[in-house]
Amino acid sequence: MSRPRVLIVGAGFAGYRTARVLSRLVRGRADITLLNPTDHFLYLPLLPQVAVGILEPRRVAVPLRGTLPHVRLVLGEARPDGIDPDARTVRYTGPEGDSGTLVYDRLVLAVGSVNKLLPVPGVAEHAHGFRGLPEALYLRDHVTRQIELGAVSEDPRGRTARRTFVVVGAGYTGTEVAAQGKLFTDALVRGRTLGDGAPPRWLLLDTAPRVLPELDERLSRTADRVLRRRGVDVRTETSVEEATSDGVRLTDGEFVETRTLVWCAGVRPDPLVEGIGQPLERGRLLVDPYLRVPGRPDVFACGDAAAVPDLEKPGHYTPMTAQHAWRQGRIAARNVAASLGIGERRAYRHRELGFTVDLGGVEAVADPLGVHLPGPVAAAVTRGYHLAALPANRVRVAADWLLDAVLPRQAVQLGLVRSGSVPLDTASPESARVVGGPGAAVAPAAVSAEPGA
Ligand SMILES: Cc1cc2nc3c(=O)[nH]c(=O)nc-3n(C[C@H](O)[C@H](O)[C@H](O)COP(=O)(O)OP(=O)(O)OC[C@H]3O[C@@H](n4cnc5c(N)ncnc54)[C@H](O)[C@@H]3O)c2cc1C
Structure with missing residues (x-):
């Protein structure tokens, strides 16, 4: 019998932790694939230290291949219209414009958040x-x-x-x-x-x-x-x-x-989660305390992109922080494993540390x-x-x-x-997160451009 396929979309705090814990729990009894635009997990809280020259940029980039040996990495971004929960497929665009389709038995959506654009002129x-x-x-x-x-x-x-x-x-x-x-x-x-x-x-x-x-x-x-x-x-x-x-x-x-x-x-949940046609809470994909999307027992979500009920504060959802995303990743891994018959599932419950x-x-x-x-x-x-x-x-x-x-x-x-x-609108497809080479486009008029330089 073929092994169940688990697809994790997004290798941030939530997706990285899901992949890491899940690979330990299943020990080869499932194929784990991680779809992410880069080959690293970006440790965002230390990013300001890169901007002021304390840390070299690679210090905050945790290599996926080196630290997740039993996980298959696919470089690419799930397309906004690419998730088909009925067919259990995810279509993605690769870093060089190529495209592909991944098939899953369990899906974990952990795509995080993007900048929120406010209607302020200029x-x-x-x-x-x-x-x-x-x-x-x-x-x-x-x-x-x-x-x-x-x-x-x-x-x-x-x-x-x-x-x-x-x-x-x-x-x-x-x-x-x-x-x-x-x-x-x-x-x-x-x-x-x-x-x-x-x-x-x-x-x-x-x-x-x-x-x-x-x-x-x-x-x-x-x-x-x-x-x-x-x-x-x-x-x-x-x-x-x-x-x-x-x-x-x-x-x-x-x-x-x-x-x-x-x-x-301001940030807002990655608009990718809007594409799967499930209920949202302020743009976040609504899940139950087991991080499962209601009515879709094979789809889980966690981190900034998921509205996870806060069992410590009934009626609220957990805030969009690294702490919650990281801990939800562990619970998502446990519950995906439990859905495959490995271990017991557990509700997400966490006090602020x-x-x-x-x-x-x-x-x-x-x-x-x-x-x-x-x-x-x-x-x-x-x-x-x-x-x-x-x-x-x-x-x-x-x-x-x-x-x-x-x-x-x-x-x-x-x-x-x-x-x-480095556009502000990180949610738009045009804002491909690229590092410009000599031929890279320069913004037509930015405060950050150098008029009269
Ligand atoms: C500069 C900065 C500093 C921060 N500092 C702190 C802090 O000090 N403390 C704190 O608690 N929180 C902090 N946060 C917030 C914290 O980083 C987030 O709450 C946390 O990263 C959420 O984790 P996540 O896994 O949901 O999303 P992320 O960590 O953002 O990861 C999402 C991943 O999904 C990938 N992805 C997105 N779209 C797609 C797609 N379509 N297909 C495939 N992959 C996709 C992204 O590339 C990324 O790898 C900070 C945020 C920023 C931006």
Whole structure:
């Protein structure tokens, strides 16, 4: 008899963990295939550290082949109209435009989320997102370039604009980008003669009344204090009304001249899950506590793309965090195995273990198990947590941290990623996540382009 085929779509926190745990549970009694656009699992929480040059990009890319030896990897993206639950097939497009069809007996959808585009004039054209390695590498190059160009510019306004960086969204991503970005640019200008001598300026905007609005208020207060002490201009209850190639108009009426607008405000579930015609909850695929899609006993979903009932908070769904996605992956693996007659199924139930936000230097905020830790202790706990959570590359990550602590940060532009490769609309098919080579398209007009350079 042939072995059952399990297809996992998406190798992020949820899909990677499903593949890893499932391969241990079934021990060769099922064929596991993982469909993902890249050959690695991207450890997103450390991405801000790539953008500011602390970590080399490969450190946050966990190799799939090396760490999932019993899983077959297919490079590609499931097509939006490609999932046929009746025929039990998934059609996909490969990295070079080729296509294929995968047949399954059990399907796990773990495609995560994409940037949420808000209808703010100019933002889609002039802002860039922060969701992947190309974005982080682009930002690192772009910021370095702005500092270089600003240093030699004859025009005082242009000089100030190049040294002004605007981050929208004070969730954990935006807060880390602004906090660590400020330290990065301060290090870049240290020891230079800088025209009018004004230090780089970072603005962090959010419509919420406090930074880190989704976390405990004590974490917010500490993060706010660290940001302001560092010189970040924190503007709560403020956002962008319009973006142009010269800068951004804020909702309070002020026009800020800048060449850099980083959009970290809001994500939404990957629209792929809309294509299978099952009930959704705010764009997430509704599942039962066993992570099964109702009425489709052979289809499971987990992570950001799934609306998983929060058994600790009846009537709610688990939030879109790495912590939940990672733990749901384990339960999805158990329940897929149980559906194949291996082991017992289990409902997803998980208490928050707390949050960690790395603000760079020796500052972080963390509340492991509800214990509020500020400052260097939080920084040590945060880094320890990431080292423990990373499935690979731990020694390399620790080595980068050590080098960063004792050596000046390397500030060179690699020029590998063009602004056209880091669109804000990560959900559209045109926004293929490519790293531009010499012939790569350049965005027609982006705040991040260099007018008058
Ligand atoms: C910059 C950044 C920093 C973050 N920091 C934190 C943090 O500090 N703490 C925290 O709790 N959360 C953090 N998050 C959120 C957290 O990363 C997500 O909640 C988590 O990644 C969700 O896991 P997932 O497996 O559902 O999706 P993902 O990890 O996003 O993985 C989805 C995978 O599916 C793939 N995929 C997408 N579409 C398709 C398709 N059509 N076919 C095949 N594969 C597809 C993607 O390429 C990706 O590999 C951060 C997010 C970002 C962007």
